[in-house]
Amino acid sequence: MSRTVLKPLPGNLRLHALALVGGVATSFAHAPHGAWFLAPLSGLALTWIADRAPVPTAALVAGGLFGVGLYGATLSWLFTGIAPSDALLRAHALPSVLILAFSAAPAVIAWIAMSAWRRGTSSLAVAGLLIPGLWTLGEWARHFSRFHFPWGQLGYTQAPGSPLSALFPVIGALGLSFVVVMLGGLLALLSLRHTRREWPATVAAIAALVGLGLASTAIEWTRPxxxxxxxxxxxxxxxxxxxxxxxxxxxxxxxxxxxxxxxxxxxxxxxxxxxxxxxxxxxxxxxxxxxxxxxxxxxxxxxxxxxxxxxxxxxxxxxxxxxxxxxxxxxxxxxxxxxxxxxxxxxLLGLLPxxxxxxxxxxxxxxxxxxxxxxxxxxxxxxxxxxxxxxxxxxxxxxxxxxxxxxxxxxxxxxxxxxxxxxxxxxxxxxxxxxxxxxxxxxxxxxxxxxxxxxxxxxxxxxxxxxxxxxxxxxxxxTPYTRYGDAIPVGFAALAAVLAVLGVGPASRGGAPHIVVRT
Incomplete structure (x- = not known):
C-alpha cells in the first residue's frame, strides 16, 4: 500500500502563502477580536519578507499578499453592506479596490526594505527605522484627498488593554502604529542568526519601548x-x-x-x-x-x-x-x-453604486x-x-x-x-x-x-x-498630542526612514540578509 508524501511548497510560493497567512493573523489584533499583542506581526512579517525574498519582485508580491490578508480580513465588512445589482463588479468593485490600494503600501515597503538591505543598510536600521517609518507615512497619507479613509490604523489595536496604550497622549494612534511595527521588526531580528551581532542593541531597543510605555502610565496630562x-x-x-x-x-x-x-x-x-x-x-x-x-x-x-x-x-x-x-x-x-x-x-466612478x-x-x-x-x-x-x-x-x-x-x-x-x-x-x-x-x-x-x-x-x-x-x-x-498632533509621529517616521536609507552603515555591521536558493 503506497503512502502519500506531501512535498514542500516551492520557495516563492511558500513565502507568499506565509505572508498572506501572516496578514490574516495580524488582523486579529483589531476589534472585535482585540488580540492587541498580534499587532507587531506586521513589522515581523515585513522584516522576514525582506530577509527571505530572493528577488525584489518576490518581496513586492509577498508584501502585497500580507496587505491583502490584513486589510481583506479587517475590512471584510465592506462587502456585506453592498447590495449586489445585476453585475457582480458593481457590487464588489469599491471594497476590492480599497483593499488593494491599502495593500500597495506593505508591498512597496517590503520591496524598499529588501533593496535597502541588499545595498548594505544595517538590519537594525531596516527593521527598526525604515519599515515602521514607511508604514506610518502610509497610514498618514490615508487622511487626505477626496478618497480619504483612515480606517484600520494599526495603532488603534493598542486601545486600551496594551501596556503601550499610555503613549496615546504623547504620540497618538499614528505613533502607536510606528511603535508596534518597530517592535515586530526588532523581534524578527532576534530570530535571524545572521543578525546576531545586533542582538544586544535590539534587546535594548525592545526594552526601551516597553519601558517607555510602562513609565507613561504614571503621568496624568490633564486634571479634573x-x-x-x-x-x-x-x-x-x-x-x-x-x-x-x-x-x-x-x-x-x-x-x-x-x-x-x-x-x-x-x-x-x-x-x-x-x-x-x-x-x-x-x-x-x-x-x-x-x-x-x-x-x-x-x-x-x-x-x-x-x-x-x-x-x-x-x-x-x-x-x-x-x-x-x-x-x-x-x-x-x-x-x-x-x-x-x-x-x-x-x-470615473459613475458606473459604480x-x-x-x-x-x-x-x-x-x-x-x-x-x-x-x-x-x-x-x-x-x-x-x-x-x-x-x-x-x-x-x-x-x-x-x-x-x-x-x-x-x-x-x-x-x-x-x-x-x-x-x-x-x-x-x-x-x-x-x-x-x-x-x-x-x-x-x-x-x-x-x-x-x-x-x-x-x-x-x-x-x-x-x-x-x-x-x-x-x-x-x-x-x-496633552502633547493635542498640542502637536500628528506632527510628532509623522516627523519622526520621515526622519527614521531617511536616516535608514542614507545613514546607517555597511552590511558587515548587521550582516547581509539570509539568501536561500529557491527551487
Whole structure:
C-alpha cells in the first residue's frame, strides 16, 4: 500500500502563502477580536519578507499578499453592506479596490526594505527605522484627498488593554502604529542568526519601548475640573436599511421626542441623524416644543437631522444642534464618508453604486472645518459627528479646549457588527489622546461612556433600544498630542526612514540578509 508524501511548497510560493497567512493573523489584533499583542506581526512579517525574498519582485508580491490578508480580513465588512445589482463588479468593485490600494503600501515597503538591505543598510536600521517609518507615512497619507479613509490604523489595536496604550497622549494612534511595527521588526531580528551581532542593541531597543510605555502610565496630562455632569444617551436602534422607511421615520420621531421629554439629565444626546429628515420636513413645532421644555427645565438636548446647505451647488448638511438652556448651537459634519455620504470622482466612478450602504445620503456636503464651539451642561464640548473622529490631528484644538468629548454616530452596517466594534476602539483612542472623557452614542451601538485613559466605564448593549445614564467628570489641560498632533509621529517616521536609507552603515555591521536558493 503506497503512502502519500506531501512535498514542500516551492520557495516563492511558500513565502507568499506565509505572508498572506501572516496578514490574516495580524488582523486579529483589531476589534472585535482585540488580540492587541498580534499587532507587531506586521513589522515581523515585513522584516522576514525582506530577509527571505530572493528577488525584489518576490518581496513586492509577498508584501502585497500580507496587505491583502490584513486589510481583506479587517475590512471584510465592506462587502456585506453592498447590495449586489445585476453585475457582480458593481457590487464588489469599491471594497476590492480599497483593499488593494491599502495593500500597495506593505508591498512597496517590503520591496524598499529588501533593496535597502541588499545595498548594505544595517538590519537594525531596516527593521527598526525604515519599515515602521514607511508604514506610518502610509497610514498618514490615508487622511487626505477626496478618497480619504483612515480606517484600520494599526495603532488603534493598542486601545486600551496594551501596556503601550499610555503613549496615546504623547504620540497618538499614528505613533502607536510606528511603535508596534518597530517592535515586530526588532523581534524578527532576534530570530535571524545572521543578525546576531545586533542582538544586544535590539534587546535594548525592545526594552526601551516597553519601558517607555510602562513609565507613561504614571503621568496624568490633564486634571479634573468642576463637578461631574449627568448625561443620558439614547440609542434608538433604527438600522440603516430601515431608517428612511416612512413608518420607521414616524416611529423614530415619536420615540425620541418622548424620551427627550422624559429625561431629567442635564444633558441628553441622540445619535447621528436620529431624526432622518431635512429640518424643514420635521413636524411643525417639533424642535420648538423640545427647546421650550429643555429651557424651562434648565437642560440641554443634542439632536441630529439633515438640513439644506444653502450652497449654490446644492446638497445638504448632516447636522447636530444643541437646544435648551445653553442656547441653540448648530454643528455641521465636516468629514464625510466617501461612497457612503458622497461619491468622489463621479466622472470615473459613475458606473459604480452610489449608495453602497443602502441609504440615501450621497447628496451630503461637508460643513466648514472651523465652526463655533459647542457648550452643553455649562462646559465646552468637542463634538464629533461619526466619521470626524478619525481625523484627530485636524480637530485637536477642539479637544484641547473642551472639558469632555462627545461622538454621535450611525454605525449600523448590514450584515456585520465589525464596524461598530472598530469605531468604538477609535473613540477609546481619541479619549486617551486628549486625556478627556468621551461620551459616544450610536444608532445601533456601541453607545458608551469612556474615561480619560480610553477605558470603557459603561456601555449599552448593541443592536437593541437602550438608555445609558453616565456621570462625566470634565477635565482641563493639554496633552502633547493635542498640542502637536500628528506632527510628532509623522516627523519622526520621515526622519527614521531617511536616516535608514542614507545613514546607517555597511552590511558587515548587521550582516547581509539570509539568501536561500529557491527551487
Amino acid at each position: 475640573v468642576l463637578q461631574p455632569i449627568r448625561m443620558r444617551l439614547l440609542q434608538g436602534n433604527f438600522p440603516a436599511t430601515d431608517k428612511f422607511d416612512r413608518a420607521q421615520v414616524l416611529r423614530a420621531l415619536d420615540q425620541y421626542r418622548s424620551a427627550l421629554l422624559a429625561s431629567d439629565a442635564p444633558v441628553t444626546v441622540l445619535p447621528e441623524t436620529a431624526l432622518p429628515l431635512l429640518e424643514h420636513q420635521l413636524p411643525e413645532a417639533y424642535i420648538a416644543s423640545l427647546e421650550r421644555a429643555a429651557t424651562e427645565e434648565k437642560r440641554d438636548l443634542l439632536i441630529s437631522f439633515f438640513r439644506p446647505s444653502g450652497l449654490d451647488t446644492g446638497g445638504y448638511f448632516s447636522s447636530a444642534r444643541v437646544i435648551g438652556v445653553s442656547g441653540a448651537q448648530t454643528r455641521d459634519k465636516r468629514f464625510l464618508v466617501p461612497f457612503g455620504e458622497y461619491l468622489p470622482a463621479t466622472g 452610489e449608495r453602497p450602504s443602502g441609504t440615501h445620503m450621497t447628496d451630503t456636503v461637508p460643513g466648514l472645518v472651523d465652526q463655533d464651539g459647542i457648550v452643553m451642561g455649562g462646559v465646552r464640548v468637542a463634538l464629533k459627528l461619526c466619521f470626524e473622529d478619525l481625523f484627530a490631528s485636524a480637530l485637536r484644538s477642539e479637544d484641547a479646549a473642551a472639558g469632555y468629548l462627545v461622538v454621535i454616530s450611525n454605525d449600523s452596517w448590514e450584515g456585520s457588527d465589525a464596524p461598530m466594534h472598530q469605531h468604538l476602539q477609535v473613540a477609546q483612542a481619541r479619549a486617551a489622546e486628549a486625556g478627556k472623557p468621551l461620551l459616544r452614542v450610536a444608532n445601533t451601538g456601541w453607545s458608551a461612556s469612556i474615561d480619560h485613559r480610553g477605558r470603557i466605564v459603561a456601555a449599552a448593549p448593541p443592536n437593541r433600544p437602550a438608555v445609558l445614564d453616565a456621570a462625566v467628570q470634565p477635565r482641563e489641560g493639554v
